[in-house]
Amino acid sequence: MTDHHGINWLNDSSTILNFIKKLMGELDELKELALPLEEDEILFLQGEPLEYVYLLMEGEVKLTRTQPDKSDITLIHLEPGNFVGLIAFTTGAPTLTSARITKAGMALKMRPSQFEMYLSDHPRLKHPLQQLMLNNMIQRYKSNIRLQTKAYQLNKQITQDRNELKKAYKQLEETHQMLVHQEKMATLGELVAGFAHEVNNPASSLMRSAETLSEIYANLESTDAAFKLFEFGLESEPIDSHTLRQRMEKIKAEHPDFDDRSLLRKMAYMPDEALQYLFQGGNIHLKVQHFEAGKMIHNIRVASERIAKLVKSLKSYSRQDQNKEEMVDIREGIKDTLLVLSNRLKFVELNLHLDDIPKTCISVGDLNQVWTNILVNACDVLQHSGSISISTWHEKNNIIVEIADDGPGIPEEIMPKIFQPNFTTKNQGAEFGLGLGLAISSEIIQQAGGDIEAKNRAEGGAVFTITLPVREDC
Numbered sequence: 001m002t003d004h005h006g007i008n009w010l011n012d013s014s015t016i017l018n019f020i021k022k023l024m025g026e027l028d029e030l031k032e033l034a035l036p037l038e039e040d041e042i043l044f045l046q047g048e049p050l051e052y053v054y055l056l057m058e059g060e061v062k063l064t065r066t067q068p069d070k071s072d073i074t075l076i077h078l079e080p081g082n083f084v085g086l087i088a089f090t091t092g093a094p095t096l097t098s099a100r101i102t103k104a105g106m107a108l109k110m111r112p113s114q115f116e117m118y119l120s121d122h123p124r125l126k127h128p129l130q131q132l133m134l135n136n137m138i139q140r141y142k143s144n145i146r147l148q149t150k151a152y153q154l155n156k157q158i159t160q161d162r163n164e165l166k167k168a169y170k171q172l173e174e175t176h177q178m179l180v181h182q183e184k185m186a187t188l189g190e191l192v193a194g195f196a197h198e199v200n201n202p203a204s205s206l207m208r209s210a211e212t213l214s215e216i217y218a219n220l221e222s223t224d225a226a227f228k229l230f231e232f233g234l235e236s237e238p239i240d241s242h243t244l245r246q247r248m249e250k251i252k253a254e255h256p257d258f259d260d261r262s263l264l265r266k267m268a269y270m271p272d273e274a275l276q277y278l279f280q281g282g283n284i285h286l287k288v289q290h291f292e293a294g295k296m297i298h299n300i301r302v303a304s305e306r307i308a309k310l311v312k313s314l315k316s317y318s319r320q321d322q323n324k325e326e327m328v329d330i331r332e333g334i335k336d337t338l339l340v341l342s343n344r345l346k347f348v349e350l351n352l353h354l355d356d357i358p359k360t361c362i363s364v365g366d367l368n369q370v371w372t373n374i375l376v377n378a379c380d381v382l383q384h385s386g387s388i389s390i391s392t393w394h395e396k397n398n399i400i401v402e403i404a405d406d407g408p409g410i411p412e413e414i415m416p417k418i419f420q421p422n423f424t425t426k427n428q429g430a431e432f433g434l435g436l437g438l439a440i441s442s443e444i445i446q447q448a449g450g451d452i453e454a455k456n457r458a459e460g461g462a463v464f465t466i467t468l469p470v471r472e473d474c
Contacts, residue, residue, distance in 0.1 A: 013081030013135050016128045017057060020108075023124060035109040037061075043099035044085060050095055052109050054084040055132070059105015063097040076143065077102065083136055089115075174439075207304035210297050225277040226290045232274035233294020234301075244268050251275070266292060325474050327359045330367055330399065331392055337371040338390075344379045349387035357394045361474035366444045370452075373437030374403050374464050381407035381462075397470050398450075404463035409456040418454060 024030040037043075037059045044050060046066055054061075061078040075097060078084060084107070088095035110118070118125040119133075214234065239247075247268035251258070258264055266288050267275065274291060278284050331354045338345065378388050382405060391402045410418065419442040445452040450468040457463050 013132060016131055016135075017081055019128055020055075020125070021057065030108070033108045033110055033114070035107050037101045037105045037107055039101055039104045041101040043101065044095055046096065046098045047094045049092070050085045050088045052111060053086055053089040053115055054099075055108040055110070055129075056080050056082050056084055057106045057108060059101060059107075060103035062100050062102045064100065065097050072098075080105070081132055081135065082139075083133065086133075086136070204304075204308065206300060207308065210300040210304065214297055225280060225282070225287065229270075229274055229277055229287055229290040230294040232271060233291040233296075234298045236269060236271075236291075236295045236298055239269065263288060269295070324365075325361050325363050327361055327472070327474050328364050329357065329359050330362065330364070330401070330468070331357065333364050333368050334371055334390060334392070334401070337368050337375065341372065341375055341379075344376065345388070347384035348379065348382050351387060351389040353389070353391040355391070355393045357392050357399050358470050360399060360468060361471040362448055362468065363444075366448070369437075370441040370444050370466070371403075373441045377438070378403065378405040378407065378462075381405060386461075394470075399468045399470060401466040401468070402463060403466075404457060404461060406459075406461040409460060410454060410462050412456075415454065415456075419452070 020030075024034065034057075035054070043054060043061065046064075056078055058080055061082075061084050063075045063078065063084075064072045065075055066072050084099055085095060089112070119129050120126055122129075244265070248261075248264050251264055251267050263285065267278070270278075270288075270291055278287050334354065338350070375388065382388070386406050389402075389404045391400075391404075393400050418438050420439060442452050445466055445468070448468060449471070450466060452464065452466045454462060454464050
């Protein structure tokens with residue numbers, strides 16, 4: 001009999017079990033098969049061959065499987081109406097599981113010959129046993145479907161978790177690289193600041209000594225000619241080789257008796273007004289030495305001023321409070337960066353168009369890192385020739401900085417990748433040099449609320465455009 005709920009006896013095995021229990025009261029042969037089940041009793045162990053099959057009439061049995069690491073996992077809890085050990089019993093192979101009684105009850109314990117006879121020939125038992133076997137097969141099939149569905153869902157979740165883990169690991173690696181880079185920059189900043197401090201002290205002392213030497217020299221010299229020549233030396237300017245040779249020839253023509261070429265060379269550096277003092281009597285060699293003394297002190301002054309200016313820029317460039325925001329004119333940071341990189345930039349033509357822009361609240365140290373990364377890449381591209389142009393202007397509520405070069409440009413196939421972490425062409429033998437710093441630069445600009453983009457110019461070369469918002473909320 002069937003209805004919309006399916007076949008009744010397939011959904012409820014209790015009716016069949018009650019029928020079999022009734023037969024046990026009538027048939028002595030069935031009574032003899034009854035096996036009492038005690039809680040925590042072992043029916044069989046994994047790997048054992050089975051000589052019996054059990055039909056669970058009452059109680060509960062747990063099937064477990066021991067794993068290679070000796071741990072046990074529970075596969076299923078069998079309730080009344082289930083056959084226990086049927087697969088190993090029918091195949092003759094060792095059982096794949098262990099069976100333990102978890103709830104006391106009773107089972108029919110049958111040998112192969114008995115089970116086959118009851119299943120196929122017994123007039124009153126064969127149909128109930130066949131129905132129970134079919135019920136077992138259906139229930140285990142459903143269990144297998146549920147297991148496969150769960151396995152699919154778990155596999156899908158594991159795949160999703162693995163992808164998210166890969167993504168998280170990649171982000172962690174990118175963050176690690178960025179932190180390492182920032183840590184290196186911070187360490188470099190501390191080293192540069194320390195170096196600048198150490199250099200500044202002797203440079204300042206050198207400049208003070210030059211000024212003091214000038215004053216002492218003036219007091220020691222008793223003749224006007226000697227001090228005048230010294231002053232001419234202090235104000236001397238460098239001259240090119242062609243002019244120097246011309247002046248040496250002129251002096252030699254006017255004073256043919258001078259055979260000392262070294263003296264002629266020193267005299268050639270002297271302006272015409274200074275030469276007049278040489279020929280007013282006295283030792284010409286000594287007078288030239290007065291001019292040379294002034295010239296040497298002038299050189300000391302120039303070198304000391306240059307060192308002092310470089311130290312000031314180094315201190316500004318390598319600020320140890322790089323993450324501190326302040327109201328600044330970012331053009332000053334650009335100028336500091338240019339001075340720090342002057343040795344790299346001396347082979348290229350530098351064009352500056354730094355229009356007036358408003359001050360903004362930003363981290364100067366971080367921005368200096370951006371200018372450095374872009375300019376160093378440009379120098380690598382140009383390879384001791386070409387030009388770099390830097391422009392600034394104010395547009396609406398934004399500050400625009402444009403850094404362009406006239407090099408070969410950026411290949412279109414890598415243009416979308418240049419701001420990606422860990423992307424570089426410097427280890428690929430390319431004629432253009434894009435380093436890891438561009439990803440750092442992009443991150444710095446984004447954290448400042450701005451934007452950075454790169455493109456190739458129609459006239460050749462690449463141009464980086466940085467847009468920064470004007471902020472006053474320091």
